[in-house]
Amino acid sequence: MLYPDLKFPKPPKYRPFFYTNFVSTVDGKVAVKKKGYWPIGSRLDYQVLTELRAYADCLIHGGNLAREFGRQTRASLKKVQFKNLRQKLGKDPILPYFIVSNDPSVGEKFETAVKTLKEKCYKHVLVEGGPTLLGSFLRSNLIDEIFLTISPKIFGSKKNLSLTLAEGYLFPPKATKILKLLSVKQLGNELYLRYQVR
Numbered sequence: 001m002l003y004p005d006l007k008f009p010k011p012p013k014y015r016p017f018f019y020t021n022f023v024s025t026v027d028g029k030v031a032v033k034k035k036g037y038w039p040i041g042s043r044l045d046y047q048v049l050t051e052l053r054a055y056a057d058c059l060i061h062g063g064n065l066a067r068e069f070g071r072q073t074r075a076s077l078k079k080v081q082f083k084n085l086r087q088k089l090g091k092d093p094i095l096p097y098f099i100v101s102n103d104p105s106v107g108e109k110f111e112t113a114v115k116t117l118k119e120k121c122y123k124h125v126l127v128e129g130g131p132t133l134l135g136s137f138l139r140s141n142l143i144d145e146i147f148l149t150i151s152p153k154i155f156g157s158k159k160n161l162s163l164t165l166a167e168g169y170l171f172p173p174k175a176t177k178i179l180k181l182l183s184v185k186q187l188g189n190e191l192y193l194r195y196q197v198r
Contacts, residue, residue: 002048002185002192006055008124008145015114016125018142020134021052022165023149030131031163032155044187045149049128050076052147054085056126058096058117062133066099073097096122100133110140131167138177139169143197146179152189 011017023041024030030040039046053059059077061070074097076082083093100113117125127137137143148165155162171177179195186192 001051002044002187003051003055006052008055011123014118015142016057016117016122017144018125018127018137019052019056019145019147020127020129020137020143021049021147021149022129022134023049023151024165025151025153025155027154027156028164029155029157029162030129030165033161033163037155040153041149041151042188042190045151045190048147048149048192050082051085053077053095053126054082054089054091055124056095057091057122057124058098058120058126060098060100060125060127060133062130063099063101064132065128065130070099096120110136110142114142131163131165135166135168138166138197139171145182146193146195146197148193148195150191150193 008017008019022030023039023045025040031038059073061073066073077095077097082095086093086095127134127143134143178198180198182194182196184191184193
């Protein structure tokens with residue numbers, strides 16, 4: 001395991017602790033709207049994704065991500081190895097999986113969603129995106145930590161074909177998200193970064 005003793009800060013009183021996990025190329029692309037570019041990361045990156053899911057009290061996907069990867073996600077959450085890992089970490093073997101919406105304006109409805117998650121006693125919530133949903137979470141100041149794998153690839157760019165980590169909103173200069181680097185791990189040619197969102 002890359003994070004065998006992963007610890008999170010205590011969640012805020014009024015909401016769960018939200019963290020996210022993405023893989024990006026060196027030039028900042030997390031997805032391309034054409035076939036042949038996925039997966040961006042290695043098998044090890046996928047293992048880290050599984051590991052970070054195992055620490056979560058629930059998993060959130062946006063509508064677009066769920067349409068593309070929902071079936072694979074559900075299958076992976078049912079695997080015996082994954083359930084055993086969760087039990088080893090003191091978690092319920094079943095990871096609740098929520099699909100929020102494919103509506104970019106979902107950020108406006110976060111108050112209700114956050115209240116519901118808190119009422120269900122979920123302390124640590126993994127938001128895997130996609131980029132538009134993550135952009136909404138960041139805009140609402142709801143992401144506490146970011147786990148980011150840097151894959152040794154460069155895709156380049158063409159208008160409306162590639163996506164970055166946070167889509168749908170350009171933060172004004174004074175509202176730019178500032179991150180604090182918590183850890184860096186190198187495995188092969190990939191970098192595994194952990195950031196706190198300030």
